[in-house]
Amino acid sequence: MLVMLPGPTNVPERVVRAMLKPVMGHRGPEFRELHERIIENAKYVFQTEGDVFVLTCSGTGGISCALENLLKPGDKAVVAVSGVFGERMAETARRRGAEVVEVPVEWGEAPTPDEVEEVLKDDVKAFCLVYNETSTGAKARDLKVLCELAKDHGALVVVDAVSILGGDELPVDEWGIDVCVTGSQKCLACPPGLALISVSEDAWKTIEENPSRPFYFDLIRAREFWEERHETPFTPAIPLFYALDEALIMIREEGLEARIERHARCARAFYSAVEAMGLEVFPRPEFRSNTVIAVKVPSGVDPRRLREIMKEEYGVLVAGGMGKIRNLVIRIGCMGIISAREVILTLTALGNALNNLGHENDVGAALRAARRELGLARG
Numbered sequence: 001m002l003v004m005l006p007g008p009t010n011v012p013e014r015v016v017r018a019m020l021k022p023v024m025g026h027r028g029p030e031f032r033e034l035h036e037r038i039i040e041n042a043k044y045v046f047q048t049e050g051d052v053f054v055l056t057c058s059g060t061g062g063i064s065c066a067l068e069n070l071l072k073p074g075d076k077a078v079v080a081v082s083g084v085f086g087e088r089m090a091e092t093a094r095r096r097g098a099e100v101v102e103v104p105v106e107w108g109e110a111p112t113p114d115e116v117e118e119v120l121k122d123d124v125k126a127f128c129l130v131y132n133e134t135s136t137g138a139k140a141r142d143l144k145v146l147c148e149l150a151k152d153h154g155a156l157v158v159v160d161a162v163s164i165l166g167g168d169e170l171p172v173d174e175w176g177i178d179v180c181v182t183g184s185q186k187c188l189a190c191p192p193g194l195a196l197i198s199v200s201e202d203a204w205k206t207i208e209e210n211p212s213r214p215f216y217f218d219l220i221r222a223r224e225f226w227e228e229r230h231e232t233p234f235t236p237a238i239p240l241f242y243a244l245d246e247a248l249i250m251i252r253e254e255g256l257e258a259r260i261e262r263h264a265r266c267a268r269a270f271y272s273a274v275e276a277m278g279l280e281v282f283p284r285p286e287f288r289s290n291t292v293i294a295v296k297v298p299s300g301v302d303p304r305r306l307r308e309i310m311k312e313e314y315g316v317l318v319a320g321g322m323g324k325i326r327n328l329v330i331r332i333g334c335m336g337i338i339s340a341r342e343v344i345l346t347l348t349a350l351g352n353a354l355n356n357l358g359h360e361n362d363v364g365a366a367l368r369a370a371r372r373e374l375g376l377a378r379g
């Protein structure tokens, strides 16, 4: 089965095989060596000199960790909400007891500097946003400017980069991101189950002053274990650490820049081809993500049936919509090991399944459009 979901995504065989190594103790030199390499390579992917931690939990756990270490009950947080994951971020902060000011954004679009500036007052502790809203396929293209704005107002910047880090440009230090969170199962091409989180110097100052940090996700405790022994405070998911190690080594071998360009090329191929099929992409061109392709399902086509045919007849798994656009779109992951092969197979499945359901389209023309973008001969 080709897993073209916007996470979890296809995992290279090398990474799968890495998980078969015998389980080791997590308080010995073998684990420390593994952990050191993982952190060094993770810093490369985050483009940070700051601290990075690997947490045994999914992406949502990473977001909870970020917000519960930074925010005390009563603190003010501004959260941009442009889809399901923005809503979750706001809810996480609210449940923490923070006073949350939402910046409502049209789904399929991204927060603008003007919208954010309007609510950013100097008493805001954290400005939080989802860089790549997986539910809509839209990227916050102004992230760098938004970070500068937040800094001008003394707010820390917390970025949910779960569906984008490792697949698109995100220089954490250069853009001034204080806490950045990703998950193992997306652009890193690793199985699900781990979250990675970066922490800046400024973020540490706030965390150190927070007496109500969570117990399991206490970042100060994680820092102590890292600094003193290069270990994790609690038992890590060792097979997943093996997998992450191999996945990060593969990223280094390819080079981050080449990897980002590969994602961009495959995204261009998807967008050109679906438009050649007569389909409408959910976000307008200026907001389109390179890692999540959200396409409107033509009227008269049942999205559930469309996905069923793609899965059962072509062995290609894509996702449905979420939240209020649940029945409006399908979402394709353009992540991790994405290459011409996955793009062509997915488009073939999509075009033929649509023909099957009576939405006539020229699959050949769509594939030619994709091949041109992929730089394949005689596109």
Ligand SMILES: Cc1ncc(COP(=O)(O)O)c(C=O)c1O
Pocket (backbone or CB within 6 Å): 006, 007, 058, 059, 060, 061, 085, 130, 132, 133, 134, 160, 161, 162, 163, 183
């Ligand atoms: C942007 C974003 N944030 C958070 C999450 C939650 O991650 P997880 O399902 O790994 O907890 C996801 C998962 O799809 C996501 O895409």
